[in-house]
Amino acid sequence: MLMEECGIFGVFLENKSNTIPYIVEGLISLQHRGQESAGIAYEKNNEIKVYKKMGMVADIFSNGIVKKINSHIAIGHVRYSTRGKSEIQNSQPFHVRFRNEHFAIAHNGQIENSEKLRNELEEKGTIFLTESDTELILHILIKNLSKNILEWTLKDIARTIFKYVSPSYSLLLLFKDRIIAIRDKYGYRPLYYYESENGYFISSEDSGFNFLNPDYKNIKEILPGEAIEFSAYGIKKYKIESNKKRFCFFEHIYFARPDSNIFGRNVHLMREELGKLCAMENPIDADIVVPVLDSGFSAAIGYSKESKIPIEMGLMRNRYVGRTFINPNQKDREIGVRRKLPPISPVIKGKRVILVDDSIVRGTTMKKIITMLKDAGAKEIYVRIASPKVVNTCHWGVDIPEKKELIAFGKKVKEIKEEIGANTLGYTSLEGIRKILKEDYNNYCFHCFMEVHDEL
Ligand code: SF4
The missing domain is CATH 3.60.20.10 (Aminohydrolase, N-terminal nucleophile (Ntn) domain)
Known part of the structure; x- marks a missing residue:
């Protein structure tokens, strides 16, 4: 995260x-x-x-x-x-x-x-x-x-x-x-x-x-x-x-509050649009859509609306453990994920689950969640990400780690899918985002989604 x-x-x-x-x-x-x-x-x-x-x-x-x-x-x-x-x-x-x-x-x-x-x-x-x-x-x-x-x-x-x-x-x-x-x-x-x-x-x-x-x-x-x-x-x-x-697109994807209106767009509705786009670009037959709370919630609503597959609370968000990423220390973060997002087993047991999140950065959190869902009885897990692959770091105020720490850097979707342990994995494309933003597309920064040489 x-x-x-x-x-x-x-x-x-x-x-x-x-x-x-x-x-x-x-x-x-x-x-x-x-x-x-x-x-x-x-x-x-x-x-x-x-x-x-x-x-x-x-x-x-x-x-x-x-x-x-x-x-x-x-x-x-x-x-x-x-x-x-x-x-x-x-x-x-x-x-x-x-x-x-x-x-x-x-x-x-x-x-x-x-x-x-x-x-x-x-x-x-x-x-x-x-x-x-x-x-x-x-x-x-x-x-x-x-x-x-x-x-x-x-x-x-x-x-x-x-x-x-x-x-x-x-x-x-x-x-x-x-x-x-x-x-x-x-x-x-x-x-x-x-x-x-x-x-x-x-x-x-x-x-x-x-x-x-x-x-x-x-x-x-x-x-x-x-x-x-x-x-x-x-x-x-x-x-x-x-x-x-160069408006930071990550404000829409993850940072800003859903009730905020950032760069002329409501954040929740934008995330919902991204979830719909993700469903259009990565359709799959499944039993339920499960959001990774809280940031994946709006995108999961969008995915569910577009796919007509019901959204269910397969993971809960334990609000009393503090945010897991407060301490920038890898070990603490891994323990924190297990405490923060426990699965609701009766909801997911025997189900084919579409797991929707806003982004994958290091992949540590996603791996843990998939393991937890499988342990809790999920039959299949199809991960759907409402943003493109994060493949580059950020120099403008967001704590994106160095490229070598990013799970998607230099990898194909199939390799990432295997590494996180999902049955399938689908990202949302920049081309699709361009269609949503129309002429506004050129006003945004997408640097962290681009495998470009870092000029700095
Ligand atoms: S590189 Fe990514 S996180 Fe940084 S400003 Fe650009 S869009 Fe935002």
């Missing part, structure tokens, strides 16, 4: 209302994007303060801290580490004090030219306090803008970041009187804002606003190459050209 790098949430409220409970609710909505650490940066007495810890949002903010902090402007972050260890020093938001002024940053993405930037900055004497590529952005701003943070304009900040920092990034910057949201020119990661009667909310996914019972027409996408400032003076925008988009 894969992990997204992070989720970000920001709130600016007028009338000095307290943003902190909203930030916590927002971060809980984005918890699926990162479970290792969470934090909030907020304005207090003209300074920026940060509260962050390792762990889940509800645990971190359950100790009364929400009642102790009061601020009308704040940003928050949930993290999963792809660059930099899973330690408190690398957790976000990052905060910097420079010449008695403060600002903070929260980042979703992965900076492609981070090594080059870090080397250049270190050559010039910059000292880094973390392993995270996000810290680079703080140094880039300080090196390239005027010495007085209060003089930094939206345009200065945006132009500097767009000029020096390679995608991917969806960012929030917190100053004592304003929040700036920036999305890279390719738009790899989603970013949305909601303009309410009381102020502004910014979120990695629009489902992050659902707890507000929002007026949906006031939810807007922050566009690729766009920077927006939210303050007591309203909204200011700055935009650069963005001719080529």
Whole structure:
């Protein structure tokens, strides 16, 4: 299973209302994007303060801290580490004090030219306090803008970041009187804002606003190459050209919440479409369709609708064991799969099962599930995957391992089928996805599905 790098949430409220409970609710909505650490940066007495810890949002903010902090402007972050260890020093938001002024940053993405930037900055004497590529952005701003943070304009900040920092990034910057949201020119990661009667909310996914019972027409996408400032003076925008988009297709396949609308499409409905496509491209006679919960659920509905084969709960999802991939350690992950997805034997015993999942990455999880289903009495197992083969790594914020760890890299479908122990295996084709997306197809990144030479 894969992990997204992070989720970000920001709130600016007028009338000095307290943003902190909203930030916590927002971060809980984005918890699926990162479970290792969470934090909030907020304005207090003209300074920026940060509260962050390792762990889940509800645990971190359950100790009364929400009642102790009061601020009308704040940003928050949930993290999963792809660059930099899973330690408190690398957790976000990052905060910097420079010449008695403060600002903070929260980042979703992965900076492609981070090594080059870090080397250049270190050559010039910059000292880094973390392993995270996000810290680079703080140094880039300080090196390239005027010495007085209060003089930094939206345009200065945006132009500097767009000029020096390679995608991917969806960012929030917190100053004592304003929040700036920036999305890279390719738009790899989603970013949305909601303009309410009381102020502004910014979120990695629009489902992050659902707890507000929002007026949906006031939810807007922050566009690729766009920077927006939210303050007591309203909204200011700055935009650069963005001719080529590269929306991450994995947001649709796996990461985003089903109730989110990402890149102009509802995530659940998109997954259902992919499941239907998978059924059209890989038909087979069987007794039941079984989803690998939760991410394979929407695709399995689609497969079932298209094939007219009933969907059944052949696997349950044990919600009380935590997500198995929190610890990036192979052994823990294998144990976790057995605890997390136990089979429901009477449902599958003696049945020909179509097992639907969103993707296969290392194949470890799928192998375990197939073994469990066979042990539980399944007669045959036909695996159907609602995405193409994952054959390449990702440099833009998703924890896809190196090629040699990917089960599909350099292999034919028949070989993968044998390795995972399925009776048959079928993937969804990129050509089919092209037909679903139509002219939007060219706005997406499919790099991890392509056996191309890595140019980096
Ligand atoms: S390589 Fe894959 S995971 Fe990475 S941005 Fe592109 S589509 Fe998303």
